[in-house]
Amino acid sequence: MFVTTPKFIQALFPSLIWRKETQDKRIWLTFDDGPSPNVTPWILSVLKKEKIKATFFLVGQQIEKFPELAGAIIKDGHTIANHSYSHKNGWLTNKEKYLEDIESCQALMPNNKLFRPPYGKITKGQISVLKEKYKIILWDVLSYDFKQNTSPKIVQENIIKNTTAGSIIVLHNNKASFKNIYPILAKVIQQLKKEGYVFSTTW
Ligand SMILES: [Zn+2]
Incomplete structure (x- = not known):
């Protein structure tokens, strides 16, 4: 289990964005x-x-169920992006169906230019089509907040120990992860600020 995405995996998929180039501590x-x-x-x-x-x-299907929550995210000045319509696994879904699912989500956010594959699972064939339209965003710091046998403290350490300038950190906005981020989200943010990091949404 890797918290940070190994360099060799990043190198295998150079058209995916694993972390950002930055001169400062963004x-x-x-x-x-x-x-x-x-x-x-x-x-x-x-x-x-x-x-x-x-x-x-x-x-996408969550946006349709809870449009007021999607609206609240936008209203607060955050960035919303495409994570597919029904959270399909790219490795188990043919290209046509996979692309269709992504476009169904995109219809709900027509100005969006970002896509993240569910589970981080996407094939080279899917990438070759999607990269023409989207920046495909993966991550370099996976907190494992979704693991049920982890603890908030481990999730916190995963983030604090592995974040460097340019890091893309993944947490989850769902019920399963809530118990692992509820006690630590504010602390993690405060700690990262204390270390001089600045939070960006410019992709
Ligand atoms: Zn997901």
Whole structure:
């Protein structure tokens, strides 16, 4: 299990964005899935209190269920991005169906230029089509907040120990991860600020 994405994997997929080039200590905080009742409003309240912006990779069918939550994310000045319509695994889905699913989500956010593959699983064939239209964003710091046998403290350490200038950090905006981020999200943000990091949503 890797918290940081190994360099050899990054090198195998050079057209994917694993981390950002930056001269200063900028980092990119991202939340996958959702929007989700209770969880999304809580995340928004923490980000507002800490005065930082994040990028939310949203699932189309969740946007349709909870449009007011998607609206609240936008209203708070965060960036929303495409995480497919029904969270399909690219390795198990043929190209046509996969692209269709992404376009169904894109129809809900026509100005968006960012896509993150669910589970980080995408084939070279899918990449070759999608890279023409989207920046395909992966990550270099996976917090493992979705693991049920982890603890908030481990999630916190995963982030703090592995974040460097240019890092793209993944957390989740869903019920399963809530118990692991609820006790630590504000602390993690405060610690990263203390270390001089600045949160960016410019992709
Ligand atoms: Zn996801």
